[in-house]
Amino acid sequence: MAVGIARLAVLVIERDLRLAVRRWDQVLQPLVFFLIVTTLFPLATDPDMSQLRRIAPGVVWVAAMLSSLLALESLFRPDVEDGTMEQWTLSGQPLAWLLLAKTAAHWLLSGLPLVVISPLVAAALGLESSAWKVLILSLLIGTIALSMIGAIGAALTVGVRRGNVLLALLVLPLAMPVLIFGARAVDLASHGESAVGPLNLLAALAMISVTLGPFAMAAAMRISVES
């Protein structure tokens, strides 16, 4: 019996979530990193609340971006090293779809926790509570885009030994618009202005990366597996 496309996605996501539950210490890493970076800022800079409040949107967004980068390294590497990815490319199933599902699972484990915990960080940095909604929304949309863009880079560099630095060099410039629009949206909201403009642009970036990203990932992965 053939396997439906929805069933495939459920299977891949279920597998990755199961693996994550059994390796929860690795899953926590990016989240802990996010918390540490954001809580270090009040200690290292002037503890004056008004100044903290001013830099809060930038701090949260830079921390989110770096923590998503940290999580990327383990996105495809274990599966490529143990031969699972080879089996996927030979399964006769659309590789782009499998990789999209895998990246979705990755976002559930590394992006969504940041979104959930962000109000806590916002409170610690003294961000106005009126801006929290925009912060959560911008992180929700932005981390999707970051995961997708990052996954393309991860697929390209997975064949390279110690590709971390290369991955950062490759992904950071592409992810820059996400950082700019995300931080700008929160900044506008904290000044009581409308954040619709940057949020729309953020959503557009997420849409483009979700629809076109998987094809780039699949092409990159085929090259990485061919060796």
Added chain:
Amino acid sequence: MQAASASMSQALGSLLEVNTLDLWRGDRHVLRNVSFTVGPGQFLQLIGPNGVGKTSLLRVVCGLLPPESGDIAWRGRSVAGRAGREQFHGELAYLAHANALKGDLTAHENLRFGVELRRTVELDAYQRTMAALEIDRCALLPERVLSAGQRRRLALARVLLSAATLWVLDEPTTNLDMAGFKVVEDCISEHLEAGGCVLAAAHHRLLEGDPRALALELD
């Protein structure tokens, strides 16, 4: 012309056709003008010392390594095109050096996630296949506590359950004991009887003396 040659190969009864393959790795000419065919019920073994290019040839056949020249056809249709490749991959099961198993998943979970990517299988079938390979007792153990031989058997179980026509096996008996060797031979024999075909690289000849087992010497 193409249609004529396709129907001819069907009539001759070959499923997999490999024509004049050439492969370079760096400045080494690994495969020189390699051609062979495998038909239903046939078992082709690649023979040769380490480093001669057995694994490379298997990877080229599977489409994991692009050759410099030559072509591969499945059921008379080239696998270079997208449609041909997808049909071929749907009927292919590849057992690589790496077992493609996860240490943190149980044996049964590993098998399920490997097989259900291709087709839906009933619970009974898992039981039966694992019993046939004598690993049914470790179904609920995490893969990392299994022995190397048990892991190899688990990877073989995935091939068995894939219901593929063509099996491409890279050293299927690695880490297996004598009983395991026999089990692999039985599985291959059964698959050939059902009309399937097998391409394998092996140090130890499998199904020695069987008329269905052919050998291709690489040098």
